[in-house]
Amino acid sequence: MNVNYNRYVSLMRKISDINGSMAVLSWDQEVYMPAKGAEIRAQQVATLSGIAHELFVGNEVGDLLELLSKDDSLDVHQKKNISETLYDYTRRKKYSTEFVMKLSECTSQAFQAWSKAKNTSDFSLFAPHLKKVVQLKREECELLGYESHPYNALLDLYERGAKVADLDILFNDVKSQLLPFIKQIAEQPKIDSAFLFKHYDKDKQWAFGIDCLKQMNYDFESGRQDISSHPFTISFNPNDVRVTTRVNENDFREMIWSCIHEGGHALYEQGLKIENYGLPSGEAISLGIHESQSRLWENNVGRSLAYWKCNYPQLQTIFPDHFGKVSLADFYRAINMVEPSFIRTSADELTYHFHVMIRYEIEKSLIEGSIEVEDLPRIWNENYKKYLLIDVPSHKMGILQDVHWSHGGFGYFPTYSLGSFYAAQFFAKAKNHLPELEQMIEHGNFKPLLQWLRENIHQYGRFYTAEELCTKVTGEKLNFRHFMDYAKAKFSNIYNL
Amino acid sequence: MNVNYNRYVSLMRKISDINGSMAVLSWDQEVYMPAKGAEIRAQQVATLSGIAHELFVGNEVGDLLELLSKDDSLDVHQKKNISETLYDYTRRKKYSTEFVMKLSECTSQAFQAWSKAKNTSDFSLFAPHLKKVVQLKREECELLGYESHPYNALLDLYERGAKVADLDILFNDVKSQLLPFIKQIAEQPKIDSAFLFKHYDKDKQWAFGIDCLKQMNYDFESGRQDISSHPFTISFNPNDVRVTTRVNENDFREMIWSCIHEGGHALYEQGLKIENYGLPSGEAISLGIHESQSRLWENNVGRSLAYWKCNYPQLQTIFPDHFGKVSLADFYRAINMVEPSFIRTSADELTYHFHVMIRYEIEKSLIEGSIEVEDLPRIWNENYKKYLLIDVPSHKMGILQDVHWSHGGFGYFPTYSLGSFYAAQFFAKAKNHLPELEQMIEHGNFKPLLQWLRENIHQYGRFYTAEELCTKVTGEKLNFRHFMDYAKAKFSNIYNL
Numbered sequence: 006m007n008v009n010y011n012r013y014v015s016l017m018r019k020i021s022d023i024n025g026s027m028a029v030l031s032w033d034q035e036v037y038m039p040a041k042g043a044e045i046r047a048q049q050v051a052t053l054s055g056i057a058h059e060l061f062v063g064n065e066v067g068d069l070l071e072l073l074s075k076d077d078s079l080d081v082h083q084k085k086n087i088s089e090t091l092y093d094y095t096r097r098k099k100y101s102t103e104f105v106m107k108l109s110e111c112t113s114q115a116f117q118a119w120s121k122a123k124n125t126s127d128f129s130l131f132a133p134h135l136k137k138v139v140q141l142k143r144e145e146c147e148l149l150g151y152e153s154h155p156y157n158a159l160l161d162l163y164e165r166g167a168k169v170a171d172l173d174i175l176f177n178d179v180k181s182q183l184l185p186f187i188k189q190i191a192e193q194p195k196i197d198s199a200f201l202f203k204h205y206d207k208d209k210q211w212a213f214g215i216d217c218l219k220q221m222n223y224d225f226e227s228g229r230q231d232i233s234s235h236p237f238t239i240s241f242n243p244n245d246v247r248v249t250t251r252v253n254e255n256d257f258r259e260m261i262w263s264c265i266h267e268g269g270h271a272l273y274e275q276g277l278k279i280e281n282y283g284l285p286s287g288e289a290i291s292l293g294i295h296e297s298q299s300r301l302w303e304n305n306v307g308r309s310l311a312y313w314k315c316n317y318p319q320l321q322t323i324f325p326d327h328f329g330k331v332s333l334a335d336f337y338r339a340i341n342m343v344e345p346s347f348i349r350t351s352a353d354e355l356t357y358h359f360h361v362m363i364r365y366e367i368e369k370s371l372i373e374g375s376i377e378v379e380d381l382p383r384i385w386n387e388n389y390k391k392y393l394l395i396d397v398p399s400h401k402m403g404i405l406q407d408v409h410w411s412h413g414g415f416g417y418f419p420t421y422s423l424g425s426f427y428a429a430q431f432f433a434k435a436k437n438h439l440p441e442l443e444q445m446i447e448h449g450n451f452k453p454l455l456q457w458l459r460e461n462i463h464q465y466g467r468f469y470t471a472e473e474l475c476t477k478v479t480g481e482k483l484n485f486r487h488f489m490d491y492a493k494a495k496f497s498n499i500y501n502l
Numbered sequence: 503m504n505v506n507y508n509r510y511v512s513l514m515r516k517i518s519d520i521n522g523s524m525a526v527l528s529w530d531q532e533v534y535m536p537a538k539g540a541e542i543r544a545q546q547v548a549t550l551s552g553i554a555h556e557l558f559v560g561n562e563v564g565d566l567l568e569l570l571s572k573d574d575s576l577d578v579h580q581k582k583n584i585s586e587t588l589y590d591y592t593r594r595k596k597y598s599t600e601f602v603m604k605l606s607e608c609t610s611q612a613f614q615a616w617s618k619a620k621n622t623s624d625f626s627l628f629a630p631h632l633k634k635v636v637q638l639k640r641e642e643c644e645l646l647g648y649e650s651h652p653y654n655a656l657l658d659l660y661e662r663g664a665k666v667a668d669l670d671i672l673f674n675d676v677k678s679q680l681l682p683f684i685k686q687i688a689e690q691p692k693i694d695s696a697f698l699f700k701h702y703d704k705d706k707q708w709a710f711g712i713d714c715l716k717q718m719n720y721d722f723e724s725g726r727q728d729i730s731s732h733p734f735t736i737s738f739n740p741n742d743v744r745v746t747t748r749v750n751e752n753d754f755r756e757m758i759w760s761c762i763h764e765g766g767h768a769l770y771e772q773g774l775k776i777e778n779y780g781l782p783s784g785e786a787i788s789l790g791i792h793e794s795q796s797r798l799w800e801n802n803v804g805r806s807l808a809y810w811k812c813n814y815p816q817l818q819t820i821f822p823d824h825f826g827k828v829s830l831a832d833f834y835r836a837i838n839m840v841e842p843s844f845i846r847t848s849a850d851e852l853t854y855h856f857h858v859m860i861r862y863e864i865e866k867s868l869i870e871g872s873i874e875v876e877d878l879p880r881i882w883n884e885n886y887k888k889y890l891l892i893d894v895p896s897h898k899m900g901i902l903q904d905v906h907w908s909h910g911g912f913g914y915f916p917t918y919s920l921g922s923f924y925a926a927q928f929f930a931k932a933k934n935h936l937p938e939l940e941q942m943i944e945h946g947n948f949k950p951l952l953q954w955l956r957e958n959i960h961q962y963g964r965f966y967t968a969e970e971l972c973t974k975v976t977g978e979k980l981n982f983r984h985f986m987d988y989a990k991a992k993f994s995n996i997y998n999l
Binding site: 018019022023025026027029030033037038039040041042044045046048049051052053056224225226227228229231241242244245282 | 546779
């Protein structure tokens with residue numbers, strides 16, 4: 006029994022209790038809170054956020070970390086927890102309580118403004134709030150410190166170790182390898198997907214989405230699904246991990262794949278060990294690795310032929326008028342149709358990365374100060390024209406579509422693309438380890454895949470960094486080749502290339 | 503600008519933010535939390551509760567209160583806030599951490615024992631735990647201090663200023679005036695209410711309940727209704743006051759009047775002034791006054807002929823098979839049927855007060871030590887025979903029916919009757935001030951009544967005590983006569999006496 010280590014654990018858990026409470030407040034805010042509750046909710050969140058911050062950067066934690074960093078009696082897991090907490094602590098010490106509360110209050114109001122702005126497609130309602138958020142984010146970069154580029158400081162918050170220099174190379178690969186492939190696809194005959202955009206009853210969609218989550222082995226005794234304007238996953242602890250979705254009655258695709266996507270996130274959180282609650286070993290590594298879990302389920306599994314060999318018959322039973330006369334092959338081609346579009350969350354697997362790239366470049370420029378909030382609608386629309394070859398019809402369908410900036414989440418978007426690339430690399434290895442994986446999926450048996458993810462990824466929490474884990478599991482560092490190989494094999498087949 | 507007073511306000515609001523957050527956690531726990539979330543949720547609540555307690559009894563609050571108590575520059579409202587907070591502070595300081603933990607542990611075990619005891623109808627499982635709770639409650643009386651009777655110390659926790667001497671007078675009135683009246687009613691022909699117990703569709707009931715809340719001017723932009731196993735009202739602040747209900751498809755009465763009842767509580771909370779958030783002037787006076795608001799809407803309004811003259815036609819449209827051939831007069835008689843029964847929560851308006859009286863007398867005797875826990879089943883059953891003229895068939899339907907004692911809630915029950923008596927007295931005065939009130943209700947116009955309650959009761963928070971407020975509004979102290987007048991007029995008519 007190490008008294009100091011035990012005290013450290015109990016302090017970390019106290020802080021997690023507060024953070025988990027804040028997560029409940031956030032969840033409620035996005036799914037059930039009445040409109041007028043917003044103002045004091047922002048105060049409540051700011052208060053809890055301040056208390057958690059003060060506890061974490063307080064002398065007791067600092068003193069314990071100093072003692073425990075030199076304590077050779079700790080085992081390797083305990084040492085890792087201490088070094089990870091020390092890393093977090095050092096970073097957090099850079100924030101004043103005042104700054105934390107200011108940011109929390111500002112983003113809570115920005116979120117409300119964004120909601121209204123999006124509903125009315127009126128960017129001017131959001132702009133003044135966004136300006137404040139951007140200003141605070143620029144301050145945050147200075148406060149955190151960085152090498153080479155201020156945006157690196159923000160990238161590090163979501164994907165530790167990610168750098169502008171590396172992402173620039175990566176998105177250049179996207180441009181040089183993926184863009185020509187997409188152009189090749191664009192020359193092929195158009196796939197008929199009109200049947201996906203008929204009217205799909207809300208309740209039937211909802212029930213099918215719940216079934217998909219159950220099939221993935223998402224544990225409904227440790228979670229639930231609700232409706233929100235933007236789907237998300239939120240964890241209060243591994244025994245209470247909630248997902249949300251939205252239903253579009255005129256686009257069959259939206260709800261199903263958001264269910265599977267959020268389900269993938271949730272399986273990661275439910276797979277963290279409850280005995281590590283409050284400790285780094287009980288937390289997800291990074292957003293990129295998190296996104297690898299959602300993308301793997303959404304795309305590598307949920308848009309595969311094997312998945313629909315298993316589930317299409319049920320879908321035909323639920324929607325006989327829609328799918329009764331559509332063959333599995335045609336359905337599979339339609340759900341994998343590659344076509345530039347306005348909305349990131351409903352983009353296909355390939356053009357998706359251009360949505361991310363555009364946001365990445367805007368964020369980088371905003372943070373370095375080479376553009377300002379006023380310029381965004383113009384720059385957004387120009388880039389959609391340049392890379393996706395489309396004219397954005399409204400701000401609702403354009404610059405206002407994502408919630409992230411209202412939350413201050415600059416540096417977040419690139420992790421979506423990283424996620425897909427990690428997913429491709431992990432899935433290739435999983436297939437390698439489980440040669441029958443495709444047949445298992447065809448039979449609706451997802452337990453071996455989940456078991457593989459639990460054993461190789463989920464269980465470790467932050468015991469390894471993203472790079473270490475990737476190397477441990479796949480034998481090599483993150484590599485764009487796996488995504489490109491996957492994309493070429495799948496879409497060459499679909500488009501007869 | 504008084505620096506100390508401002509600092510006091512900001513500390514009180516910080517504590518309210520934490521308490522409001524705990525309320526969100528409780529609400530979620532009762533309505534949406536998945537089963538496995540319970541364990542860490544309990545930890546989260548304990549953590550927040552500890553933080554709020556430490557803040558409140560901390561030196562900063564104590565020092566500020568000492569300074570501000572002597573500060574003559576404060577206005578009358580500020581002085582009242584300080585004296586009320588000082589009262590709360592002084593009371594809280596009387597509890598040692600050791601006592602709080604002992605009570606918490608004891609009641610936690612007692613609650614579990616009570617659950618089992620109730621399920622098996624076996625009082626002996628609960629008795630040893632209840633003995634410990636009673637012992638701790640007796641200690642609590644000594645620790646808090648009291649005049650005349652130890653039970654006064656506990657009454658004060660829920661209804662400040664309530665005294666055994668006054669309650670004895672009230673419940674003697676109940677015995678001497680209400681009992682003969684109920685016996686007179688019992689001699690009349692039985693009312694036919696069988697149609698209330700047919701099958702009533704859940705969704706239709708729900709929709710009607712929402713309409714009732716809207717009609718009362720419950721603000722759905724500052725609240726919402728959900729389903730829970732026991733109906734309750736919970737306030738996070740006046741702009742977010744939520745109600746819950748439950749639907750019994752085989753008893754039409756349950757959902758409708760729980761909606762109206764909780765709606766009455768919620769209107770009080772929504773009527774507190776947001777600018778007094780966190781301060782005593784922004785808090786409800788007492789449980790008795792709170793209950794007066796729910797009872798006034800539930801009974802004086804919601805079980806009146808005028809109310810159903812307004813709403814019965816809609817009900818007949820929604821449930822034509824059930825009510826199509828039932829006249830308004832028969833419906834009104836059925837929902838007001840007086841009949842002794844075992845369960846307090848489903849008792850009619852009149853016999854209800856004997857349920858409360860029996861509990862009050864048991865609690866008083868237990869706390870003063872003139873009876874012991876072993877005697878309870880016998881005393882309970884004897885009293886139900888004596889006052890309600892029924893033989894209790896099992897402890898589950900008798901002494902074990904309520905959760906309150908397992909939580910240590912001695913002193914709570916009397917506030918239920920006080921609520922009804924205050925309601926009658928307030929409602930008589932409201933009729934006096936609004937001579938057209940009955941016609942307004944018939945026309946579904948509840949705004950003048952709500953406005954009257956807002957002006958005369960809600961807006962003041964704790965600025966007045968219950969007794970002061972009652973005298974201010976009605977010109978006299980709480981008086982059983984108003985309830986008896988109301989009961990006689992209404993039920994003499996219903997029973998043709």
